[in-house]
Amino acid sequence: MKLHGGNLVTLYVFSGLPGVGKTVLSQRLAARLSAAHLRIDTIEQVLLDLCGVDVQGEGYGLAYRIAADNLRSGVSVVADSCNPIELTRLEWENVAVESGAQSVNIEIICSDKVEHRKRVERRVSTAACQRPPTWEEVENREYHAWVRDRIVIDTATNSEAECLDMLLGELSRHQAQRSG
Numbered sequence: 001m002k003l004h005g006g007n008l009v010t011l012y013v014f015s016g017l018p019g020v021g022k023t024v025l026s027q028r029l030a031a032r033l034s035a036a037h038l039r040i041d042t043i044e045q046v047l048l049d050l051c052g053v054d055v056q057g058e059g060y061g062l063a064y065r066i067a068a069d070n071l072r073s074g075v076s077v078v079a080d081s082c083n084p085i086e087l088t089r090l091e092w093e094n095v096a097v098e099s100g101a102q103s104v105n106i107e108i109i110c111s112d113k114v115e116h117r118k119r120v121e122r123r124v125s126t127a128a129c130q131r132p133p134t135w136e137e138v139e140n141r142e143y144h145a146w147v148r149d150r151i152v153i154d155t156a157t158n159s160e161a162e163c164l165d166m167l168l169g170e171l172s173r174h175q176a177q178r179s180g
Contacts, residue, residue: 008101008102008175009071009074009075009076009099009100009101009102010035010076010077010096010101010102010103010104011067011071011076011077011079011092011095011096011099011101011102011103011104012026012029012033012035012076012077012078012079012103012104012106013079013083013089013092013093013103013104013105013106014026014078014079014080014081014083014106014107014108015081015082015083015084015089015105015106015107015108015150016082016083016107016108016109017082017084017109017110017116017138017141017143018082018120018123018132018133018138018141019110019116019119019120019123019133019138020108020109020110020116020119020155021108021110021119021155021160021163022080022081022082022108023039023041023080024160025108025153025155025160025163025164025167026039026078026079026080027078027080028160028164029078029164029167029168030078032164032168033076033078034076035075035076035077035078036066036067036070036075036076036077036078037077037078037080038063038066038067038077038078038079038080039080039081040059040060040063040079040080040081040082041080041081043059043062043063043066060081060088060091063079063081064091064092064095067079067092067095067099068095068098068099071095071096071099071100071101072099072100076101079092082141082143084141084142084143084144085142085143085144086144086147089105089146089148092105093148102178104151104171104174105146105148105149105150105151106150106151106152106153106167107146107150107151107152107153108152108153108155109152109153109154109155109156110154110155110156111154111156112156112157115156115157116138116156117135120132120133120134120135120138121135151167151170151171151174153166153167153170
């Protein structure tokens with residue numbers, strides 16, 4: 001595994017349905033760790049804006065390559081995406097392995113369905129042409145059950161700061177288990 005400044009170079013892979021708080025939490029983690037932040041929604045919007053591409057898997061493919069470049073340069077990466085299917089989860093892990101970095105899967109959930117729905121319905125798009133998904137689209141989205149180890153953070157009743165503290169605690173425990 002690669003070290004940078006005494007720390008292991010790590011790919012932190014966020015997953016979860018729209019509206020659970022992935023982006024806020026992933027941005028806060030990236031800032032705390034001085035890591036690169038890659039957001040699939042941003043990449044897909046750029047592909048649409050600049051290339052007129054009807055985006056399918058291109059956003060993920062581009063993100064994998066950008067993440068690998070950063071990891072090989074010794075920069076940890078926080079990847080922010082729904083990451084809903086086993087195939088994309090395996091691809092992220094392959095990026096880390098091929099780059100000589102470790103990876104950590106992080107699933108963000110909102111266990112309170114009423115709160116989750118409120119968040120989805122209040123969302124405002126951060127991209128001019130991108131429409132946030134409806135609650136019905138979120139409920140019907142393909143999202144595979146997890147078969148790999150991951151850290152799970154439930155944002156239903158905790159503030160952003162509390163969620164970040166919980167995540168940092170879980171990451172410390174995770175790191176201690178790996179090194180012990």
